[in-house]
Amino acid sequence: MTTTVPANRTAVVEHDRAVAEQADRHAVTLESILAVLRSDRLDDRAARAVSIEIAAASLVALRMESDERQGALVEPVVGAFARLRSDLRPLVRFGDLDVQFVEPPATGRALPGEVAYAARAIVRSAVLAFVDGGEAKRVRIQWDCDGLNLLIGIRDDGRGELTASDDSLRPIAERVTALAGELEVSSTPGWGTDLVVRLPLDPPAEPEPxxxxxxxxxxxxxxxxxxxxxxxxxxxxxxxxxxxxxxxxxxxxxxxxxxxxxxxxxxxxxx
Missing domain, CATH: 1.10.10.10 (Winged helix-like DNA-binding domain superfamily/Winged helix DNA-binding domain)
Structure with missing residues (x-):
């Protein structure tokens, strides 16, 4: 099998971003299928049927990926958030984690495609980290937009022992840094952890020659x-x-x- 290498740096970055996003979404899909198979609310037959449904939906989404990306230069903030909810829906429905979504304002500024992708990846990474940890029972996800930045708040009710240097938060920190954003981690033992992320909607100004x-x-x-x-x-x-x-x-x-x-x-x- 031969692979075509993108001809310029922009194409390389976009190609790498598409591959990374697909990997993230597949991780959520696999975790969702495992949650269904482990669920005590479904018998074996129902669990198989739901797992097949999730896998089929993921395949359809994969086939539509190229068409969706043609218009992905910007995404309405509400639409980007709705896509996040769709990605997490099976995991929320059949997993043991109670995920609460706080909708962003409908009048929020449209998000550049790179910011929308990073924001979804940040939330997915956080949710998967909480699932893997097995301590959190509830997660609250909130997006807001102040016109200049996308503001992301993620709070769990776990042990409250996470710090900004924790290995499980490294993928999130790297994505935030790549977009010249800011990440704040505040933990209270026994009460949970707050992640506050600020992602600029405009790229940083080029330094003056x-x-x-x-x-x-x-x-x-x-x-x-x-x-x-x-x-x-x-x-x-x-x-x-x-x-x-x-x-x-x-x-x-x-x-x-x-x-x-x-x-x-x-x-x-x-x-």
């Missing part, structure tokens, strides 16, 4: 361009028709204005 951020003179800009290219002082002097000492003077000014301690640091800042 050094040549635009600092008030260099036209000649200093010429010298900076050649320094960045790897040229030595003598080569810069020849290219600009100035003396070696003048080049040293300009380089010294560049270092001072840029706050760089070395030529290498100046190059790194400029790039």
């Amino acid at each position: 050094l040549a635009d951020a600092v008030a260099f003179s036209p000649r200093e800009r010429d010298v900076l361009r050649l320094v960045v290219s790897g040229a030595r002082n003598h080569d810069i002097a020849t290219a600009l028709g100035i003396s070696d000492n003048t080049v040293k003077f300009h380089v010294s000014n560049l270092l001072r204005k840029a706050g760089a301690r070395s030529r290498a640091e100046l190059v790194a800042l400029a790039r």
Whole structure:
């Protein structure tokens, strides 16, 4: 079997994101099937029928994935939350975990596809961690939108021993960090854990180029361009028709204005 490699970085990122989301959804599907098979509310025949239904629904969703993604550049916040509830419905229905959903406001700003995907993945990871832990009986999931950020609140009634550095929260922390978001973990022994996540809806601003951020003179800009290219002082002097000492003077000014301690640091800042 041959695999086609995406031709550019954007396609690679989108491909990896699609694979990761499918893996997350399959994990929830498998956990849901296990919950059905373990449930004491269903006899063997009913458990098999429900398990087949869940598996079939997952296959249908997988086949529709490519069509859905064509319009996934943005998702209404209510629609993104509804999709999360749909993903978790079998697990909520047949598992031992009572999951309470607090709907986001219908007027909330639409979510970029990457944020909507990450938000669902964060909640799914948290729910699966609580299921694996076996201590929590109730989880409350809340989304809100302040116009600039998607705010996610997840609270359980477990042992209250989780910390931000806990291994079970590492996938969540990595997703939050990748989107320049914030994660707060607050635990109270015997009362449970609160996860508060803030995901910016807009990507962080690109840093201003050094040549635009600092008030260099036209000649200093010429010298900076050649320094960045790897040229030595003598080569810069020849290219600009100035003396070696003048080049040293300009380089010294560049270092001072840029706050760089070395030529290498100046190059790194400029790039």
